[in-house]
Amino acid sequence: MEFTAGGRLEVRLSPADVGKRVSVRQLTGGGPGTEKFTDTVGVLTSWDNGVLLITRRNGEHVGVPEKALVAGKVVPSAPARRRGPAAGFEELARTYARAWQPVESERLGEWTLRAASGFTRRANSALPLGDPGVGLDEALARTRAWYERRGLPAYVQTATGAPGTQEALCAELERRGWRSEVTAEVRTGALAPLADRAADDRVHLGRAVDESWLRRYQRTGTPGPQVLQVLNAGPSVWFATVPGTADEVPAAIGRCVVDGRWAGFMAVEVGPAYRRQGLATAVMAALARRALDEGASAAWLQVESDNDAAIALYAGMGFTVHHRYHHYRAP
Incomplete structure (x- = not known):
């Protein structure tokens, strides 16, 4: 340099x-x-x-x-991304927020406070896109009070690594004692190449989450009503299931939310006994074909930065990093 x-x-x-x-x-x-x-x-x-x-x-x-x-x-901003669909940070942030809709929400200026009885930080954090209408200290105080009234820790979801992201807000949160608990990558890719992969007749698609699907889902214990409400909410939601062979727990599952040109993939899980058989790819390909039928052309997903196996899988499918997001917890 x-x-x-x-x-x-x-x-x-x-x-x-x-x-x-x-x-x-x-x-x-x-x-x-x-x-x-x-x-x-x-x-x-x-x-x-x-x-x-x-x-x-x-x-x-x-x-x-x-x-x-x-x-x-x-120095100039990072060079334009040469692979994957063109997208601005705010467009993507609003898209994946609609895929994880809270049970209740409230506006704080242009910020959105979101809660779902603690199920997934994405539905239980403040989304600070824009001006909160008050100074930052006052906005954070109101945010903390809002979550305290619901018996929840206060989180603010921020992003870094792309034009228009929130590096300055991250620094201000750090200065005030807020600490990042989770960092995840937001990856994007073209939808058609994924949909072109070989079909697997074992993949079943449905419009609503059911008890069988939930038996494989590892993100919650006994699911309460808020879990079902969050998972079933979204512009156009699809669930994929691959039945297991020995019990009532599916071999693999996945969730896809179709929203305009975007198809978001999440909750892709494969049972330990069924791994390395291509089931994650089969689930995503089946969901991708359905998303193409609904007019989508681009794909996104979120993966925690320390999940090396998933990152390798998604990179092999052509997904590249667009930006990273972080959940900052109040001190």
């Missing part, structure tokens, strides 16, 4: 560049002979008390002491 002008390292940054994507180089090490250069690229989210705070694409926050800074500059 080039930092020099006429052979000299230069710092071409100032606090006025907060909010911009930057590249910085700092000198690290314990003393003479151990020094080394470390480069960091991300959004400059604050410059206070002699420390630059930079938020990387994955949401990691890096503090760079001003006195250790040897070079820095503003």
Whole structure:
């Protein structure tokens, strides 16, 4: 990465560049002979008390002491994605919010407070798309009070790593003691190649979740009414089931929500005894064909960043990372 002008390292940054994507180089090490250069690229989210705070694409926050800074500059936004459907962050965020609809919600300015008796953080967190209509401290206080009245922890869902995402909000939450508990990737891909995969007659599709499907679903214990309400809600919801061979628990399941041009895939699970048989792919392909029939052309899914097996599976299907989202919990 080039930092020099006429052979000299230069710092071409100032606090006025907060909010911009930057590249910085700092000198690290314990003393003479151990020094080394470390480069960091991300959004400059604050410059206070002699420390630059930079938020990387994955949401990691890096503090760079001003006195250790040897070079820095503003850099262009990440290059346009060459694979997968074109999509802005806000379009995708609103799409996957409709796929995990809460039992109750309330507006706070342009934020949405969502609750579903604790079932899935996606339906039990504030979605901060836009201006809350009050200062951030007041918005967070109202958010905490809203969840406290329902006996729930307060979460704010944020995103990083794409144009228009919320690196600055992440930094402000960190500064106020909120901590990220979960980080997940939002991946996108073309729908048709997935639908073109070989059909498997064992995959059954239905419009509503049933008791058999729930026996394989690992995200909840005994499902309450809020679980059924969240799972069955959405613009056009489909459930896939592959029957098991030895008991009443399905071999594999999946859920798909069709919403305009988008098909979202979630709850794809395969029983341990049935893995490495292509059932996850078969479930997604069957759901993809149904989504194509309804006019969808693009696909999205969410996968936690430490789920290496699922990430490898989805990458093999052509899904690439669009951005990452994080659930910040109140202190």
